[in-house]
Amino acid sequence: MIDGNSIAYRAFFALPLLNNDKGVYTNAVYGFTTMLLKVIEEEKPTHLLVAFDAGKTTFRHKTFQEYKGGRQKTPPELSEQFPLIRELLDAFNVKRYEIENYEADDIIGTLAKEVSEQEDWEVKIYSGDKDLLQLVSEKVTVALTRKGISNVDTYDETFVLEKYGINPKQIIDMKGLMGDPSDNIPGVPGIGEKTAIKLLKEFGSVEKLLESIDLVSGKKLKENLTENKEKAVMSKELATIYCEVPITIPRDELVFGEYDEQKVISLFKELDFQSLLDRFDFDETELVEEIEALDFTIANEITDEMLTKESAIVVEVLDENYHQADIIGLAIVNENGRYYIPTEMAIASDTFKEWAKDKEAKKAIFDAKRAVVALGWKGIELEGINFDLLIASYILDPSASSHEVADIANRKGKRIVSLDEAIYGKGAKRSIPDRDIVAEHLVKKANTVYTLREEVCEELTANQLNELFYDLEMPLTIILGKMEMTGVKVDVEQLRLMGEDLGEQLKNLEKEIHSLAGIEFNINSPKQLGEVLFEKLNLPVLKKTKTGASTSADVLEKLADKHEVIPSILHYRQLGKLNSTYIEGLLKVVHQDTAKIHTMFNQALTQTGRLSSTEPNLQNIPIRLEEGRKIRKAFIPSSPDWIIFAADYSQIELRVLAHIANDETLIDAFNNGMDIHTRTAMDVFHVEKDAVTDLMRRHAKAVNFGIVYGISDYGLSQSLGITRKEAGSFIERYLESFPGVRDYMDNIVQEAREKGFVTTLLHRRRFLPEITSRNFNLRSFAERTAMNTPIQGTAADIIKKAMVNIALRIEAEGLEAKLLLQVHDELIFEAPKQELDKLKLIVPEVMESAIDLKVPLKVEYAYGSSWYDAK
Missing domain, CATH: 3.30.420.10 (Ribonuclease H-like superfamily/Ribonuclease H)
Incomplete structure (x- = not known):
């Protein structure tokens, strides 16, 4: 049996946010699927069930209204994935079950008890929740996920006793005494896991302990137990898995055997699970x-x-x-x-x-x-x-x-x-x-x-x-x-020199890191790095993986102020990726005859109409680090007496939003040439222009672009490193400050419900069949998509239209200039130096007149002897 909600949550928070080509989030589905395949392949079960929570309210709320009251709202990025998980289970012909007023734990507990006692079956339960350890018996084992999703620890009666020093049934008593913040179970103040286990070893249960409070040593502990007797009893009751749920599932419905391989393959294709598809040896x-x-x-x-x-x-x-x-x-x-x-x-x-x-x-x-x-x-x-x-x-x-x-x-x-x-x-x-x-x-x-x-x-x-x-x-x-x-000409020798330079920097950084750490080790080995950071330097372990303490970038960034070696390690990794992925990667794809890179533009891929670039992806060369920006120095004109000319739209999506939403404040800011992020900060924080701090502007910028991309309070909180409550408040203040944007969001969703699709200003359509779904999660995703597609899609259409118009204009003017690349909102050209004055006039004029909006389109350009110099 699989605890559906628990495994889905674990998968979501263990994996980075993934999405398929339609923009649907898939990380929880992916993690859940890998666990399901692991269970199927390793356990080879004869019967299989996945249990889900049916809703927020259960019979436990009658006992304690605040039960699970401290939990944050499920991120919409996760909520949207539960219907896909259910669809996946149906494709695998795995029985799934939920029942009103009860939790998944109760379903699992009831069936585990019934089939192990009445049918004499062996039962294995997969979950991330220690509460289920109370179900362990001679016939029932519990596999608990570690940090992450792929590895588990399997508990039988012996292992529970070894791990905690108490038997499985006493897990309930332990929870009764220590409580559980994740479920908002109060427990007894001052009692943690160690104290609870010590008391249970001595007294056996909560009830026997409360009967013998006088025998408890420690004045404060005795006071806490005396004053919180009712809480202890109630907490034990809340923590107890109810094993009498009225379940009527015929045993033959739990049989796991053949499944519809074509359905699974089709779903994997839809979700872009290529690595999982490769595990299926099927013949098309x-x-x-x-x-x-x-x-x-x-x-x-x-x-x-x-x-x-x-x-x-x-x-x-x-x-x-x-x-x-x-x-x-x-x-x-x-x-x-x-x-x-x-x-x-x-x-x-x-x-x-x-x-x-x-x-x-x-x-x-x-x-x-x-x-x-x-x-x-x-x-x-x-x-x-x-x-x-x-x-x-x-x-x-x-x-x-x-x-x-x-x-x-x-x-x-x-x-x-x-x-x-x-x-x-x-x-x-x-x-x-x-x-x-x-x-x-x-x-x-x-x-x-x-x-x-x-x-x-x-x-x-x-x-x-x-x-x-x-x-x-x-x-x-x-x-x-x-x-x-x-294609784009590449100075191969310069790329090689950059690689050599990065190699020298990496060697120096390696020495510096070894010196700061006080020991020589393989920096590229997560295991050795973990040993140095968490054992030798005693830095706090923030996250664990199947192989030990995590040394991922997000973990190191949080530890950056804990030891001077951390920033050097982060820099080492960044330079290493630049060298391997971009320097070495680009050198491999330079055409031997033309000395150029010939990328491929995907025109029929994204639902918003955006172009993407592959083999190699020239839209994704990192420019945050100066070393990354320098890679663009190697992109040069085809002829020595030519130049690279770059022109890009300034804040095109926000300008499109101002037009579509017809928001007076946004329109006024753009028409008066004001910095839009500063203006947003002024309105949201209710301060004058001079009082806007860099932090205020950064937060305002995140919300501005977050609105364009349909960001949630969860997404914004992750972006800014603030709480979801703060992020939600920020978004609400933004919408109060820009009522036109709020009206647009309401109106576009209603329009999508009526038509079944939304359009860009150039009539590109995106169909949203889930907009009227009874399923809240599917409907919510469709609503957010309805809000941001007209904005992103129109921006994509505008730059495409500019490309077509510019090509016509260059031909009409008889120019030798050539359009080389489109990178997001930027167009890159090469041209003879004598055509520069013409390009300065033609390119901004054509790009800015590609479409007529209520606010001006603004184009900035630069030029030089390389792509780097043109920025």
Whole structure:
């Protein structure tokens, strides 16, 4: 039996906040799942149950109204995950149970007693709550999680006696005497665990102790016991697990056997649990229905008949990184027929090349950017693309877990093409089958694009998404392809020198750390570091892991003022990560022929419309440390007489919020060029401008951006290192100061309930089916998403629109300048020095006029001989 609430809580607080590509928090689900898999694999149970608390109120509240009264409200980031945990259990066919007025402990206690005594079963209970130790018996053991989630200590009767010196039944008496702050059980003042155990060894139970108070040694202890007799009895009663819950679960419902592997796999995919997916050795071919055969021709030559003015084409590249990857083959479908074209034939054909670059020959495709780049490296220009099924699907349903051709077709009710994994396999088993199989698969994919185009276009029109698709995302996908092929030149020698410099700094820091610690040890070994910090230097242990005391960054930061060695260790780690992840990592991906880095921009990934960057992620180079900022020195123009020009939007999301919320105070602050965080601090703290301190401004800034990202009191408290109560009060004062923002939040949630979706100013949609859910947690998440998506999504749309407009303007002006990168709200260009004056005028003008708001968009720019100098 698993104590559902306890394990979920443990998982949530043991793991960092994780979320999937839809922004749904998943750390508690992930931790819970690893525990469940551990139980299934190691215990191989015949029967399995997960018990949950049904609500906040139980029969114990009649005895003591303040029971569990001191507990903080469950963080919404955790609450949202309980429905997913229940969904996960259903996928595994694990019985879950809860009953009004009782706690999970009571369900577990009742069933443990029944099946161990009546059925003679052996029972093992998994929990993080020591209270359950009272259930330990000859047939019942309890596995308690240590700090973290993966390791447990298993208690039988002998181990309980060894650990505490009392038997399992006396655990209740121990809790009665010492109380339990986490459950707000009072106990007897002045009695802790050691004293309670000592008294129980002498007297046996609370009742016998109270009958023999005169025999207790110690005046103060005797007084406390005398004055708190009723509290001791009540506390024992509150701590006692009730084993007579009216449960009517047929034993066969507890049987654990086969589960729906496909449901589990689908859920893991949805939650982005790749590491857990890898534990399943499944064959995708078994999951795909047989697709009907399709007539097609394998080309012996490329003729004009095959290349019409309206065609669908797939250019198949299997590698995730499609830069200079092998093209498996091509397929073309049009009114004249369906054709498979071997790669070598296409590359060698002037007829194909002329058709490919003919802008008048309109081409429908899936993933235009991938095709443009892959063919571009082979010397083939692909122009005339006027429809991309991938982009259209993403715009129509950004929350879809997959936009693969087969998945899109399946959602349209058409089973006309197989999943790629059914053809090529997965992971280590991935391979290219015979040509005939590949040819048919590619033709089916091209045929799917050709077949679905009209229906998808009608859907775009019906949903008022034509402008977003045709005027923004379609031009952008070609621009991104050109940016990727252009790449960013890297000074490899400078990167190497930076690596050497960091290596020297790390050596010096190592010596300094050894000197400060008074001993030589391996700083990169958590075990050795822990021994030095917590045993030799006697620093307080703040958190434990399965291997011992934690030396994680958050722990070290809290210990920074406890010993002078800690800041040096933190600096050592930061420099080590810079060296391994960024210096060495970037050197590995510099293209040997171009001396450039060719990143990939993900256009159809985030639900807000934001672009992301991979292989490598150039949006994530750390700039908080000067050593991190210096990495940008290695990013230089393609030519010596060119410069790097960087322009970024200032506080774009807050400006969008001011417009959408129509908040007079925010609008006034931006229109008068006032620092928005200072203005927020003035309004929230009710002080004049001169009285705003750095701390006030920092708190105001955190709330400003927290509002944009839908932060909760829990999230803000973690960000600022304050209590949740203080954070909640801060958010409330903010909303009082900016009533327009509060009205916007209320109105947008209501609009989402009525429509089922929210939109950006450029009509990008995000569907929120959970907005009307009866489940409070799902509904709360949808409400917060409704509030922040229009803001984040509009900011994303604005910078995309700026990219499209700038590309058009550069072409119209006949400039050589090239757009290289988009990093959050920033655009990076390279250009000849003689074009600098033009860029100073054009770039801010185009970016600031990308959209008309009630407040001005403000763009700041800089330039220099490297990306570093342009900042």
